[in-house]
Amino acid sequence: MNNKSSARQxxxxxxxxxxxxxxxxxxxxxxxxxTDIYAQLIDDxxxxxxxxxxxxxxxxxxxxxxxxxxxxxxxxxxxxxxVELGVSKVVFDRSGYVYHGRIKAVADGAREGGLVF
Numbered sequence: 001m002n003n004k005s006s007a008r009q010x011x012x013x014x015x016x017x018x019x020x021x022x023x024x025x026x027x028x029x030x031x032x033x034x035t036d037i038y039a040q041l042i043d044d045x046x047x048x049x050x051x052x053x054x055x056x057x058x059x060x061x062x063x064x065x066x067x068x069x070x071x072x073x074x075x076x077x078x079x080x081x082x083v084e085l086g087v088s089k090v091v092f093d094r095s096g097y098v099y100h101g102r103i104k105a106v107a108d109g110a111r112e113g114g115l116v117f
Contacts (some may be wrong), residue, residue: 012096019091020044028078028117029093030106037071037102039078039110041090051085055075071105078106079113092117 012114026041041050055070056062059078063070082090090110097103110117 007084008096010096012073015093019093021091021093024087025089025091026050026082026087027093028090028110029116030095030097030103031104032095032097035067035086037067037074037106039074039106041078041082041085050087051078051081053081060062065110068105071102072109072112075106075111076113077109079115083114088116089112090115090117 021044023043029040031038036055038054039051060073
């Protein structure tokens with residue numbers, strides 16, 4: 001493993017030791033690739049994904065926008081799905097990424113959509 005990815009992996013493990021998602025307050029996990037961004041609501045007690053959203057969804061892909069704008073749309077989409085499932089409170093998991101740029105945009109979109117964390 002190269003230095004950057006191994007450092008992120010160590011940070012990710014350190015974060016995961018401290019936070020845990022339950023059925024009432026699931027973990028909002030974010031994964032960022034070079035082109036897309038993915039968000040999942042995860043119940044760690046049962047080991048299941050409750051809901052997910054990504055920038056590859058048809059309604060988000062159809063809009064020609066910068067990656068930060070698409071990230072905000074992903075946050076709003078995951079918040080909409082969470083509210084439909086009756087979840088209003090989540091724990092944010094940045095997965096070792098710096099809370100800046102696209103990760104922050106997902107968080108802001110989720111907050112605007114009605115999630116509290």
